[in-house]
Amino acid sequence: MxxxxxxxxxxxxxxxxxxxxxxxxxxxxxxxxxxxxxxxxxxxxxxxxxxxxxxxxxxxxxxxxxxxxxxxxxxxxxxxxxxxxxxxxxxxxxxxxxxxxxxxxxAGPHCYSFFEGNDAFAEHDDEITAFYLTDFLVKQFDAFVWKPMGLDRYPQLLEMVFGNYTKLVYQAQTDDPALRAKAEDCAARLGLDYEYRFTGYGDLATTLTKQAR
The missing domain is CATH 3.40.50 (Rossmann fold)
Incomplete structure (x- = not known):
């Protein structure tokens, strides 16, 4: 489908x-x-x-x-x-x-929360300066982050847009070395520290399982 x-x-x-x-x-x-x-x-x-x-x-x-x-x-x-x-x-x-x-x-504020699990994500109250990527956004980083924010045309905007962020957190749904490498590159391009978290499907899986019954 x-x-x-x-x-x-x-x-x-x-x-x-x-x-x-x-x-x-x-x-x-x-x-x-x-x-x-x-x-x-x-x-x-x-x-x-x-x-x-x-x-x-x-x-x-x-x-x-x-x-x-x-x-x-x-x-x-x-x-x-x-x-x-x-x-x-x-x-x-x-x-x-x-x-x-x-x-x-x-349930939840956004996909980053339900991929990690809403309860677990809520505990990260110290991550207000974290920028999150999922598998989809790692693959589509240029189309959904770099270009829409004008960073391809106006690199001077990088400090304005991401100056208050401290790290990029890659919430991985799949264990893919190629995506991990690309996520690290995304963090480097943004000038942010990099953190990898394998979340799998998180609350998305449990929620759909309940709906399927």
Missing amino acids: HQFDDQILTEDGLAPTAPRGRILLIACGALAREILALIRLNGWDHMTLTCLPAKYHLYPDKITEAVEAAVSEHREKFDQIFVVYADCGTGGLLAAKCAELGVEMV
Whole structure:
């Protein structure tokens, strides 16, 4: 199952027809790889994934409206809808909208928290100066960090944007030496200390497991 923009496609490129009783996951495109891996590993054949553009990671004001539109579009085709977003910078608006729509969503402030585990992440009250990357953001560092912040064109902005950060924390979902090396390079480019944490899928896995039952 793949997602291109707002269309759900099967492996053969055709839009699937979902029988009643199936669960639709509406997720950030930055989580697609991890969610599909969990679906495959656990044999959750009753779950279907549709993703909103990962670029909304940069524009959280677009998330709530897009989730509402996706729920309205697909509600009649599925028995249950679950939103695989945390608050993600919406300032509580997404949670309020999900409650209004009668759908559940992932708990937590953002994906960095639920990948590490919300309880564990909350204990890092000394990490206000940490900048976090996941597998997705390591792979897409230039597209989602370096270029959108203008650092490719205006390197003098580096101190302005990252001057108050002290370290880059790579929260790894997979144990990939190539990604570890790239994450270290990202930290060096930003002039930050580097820390590696293998989180796996964290609360994303436990939350989807509860939904799958």
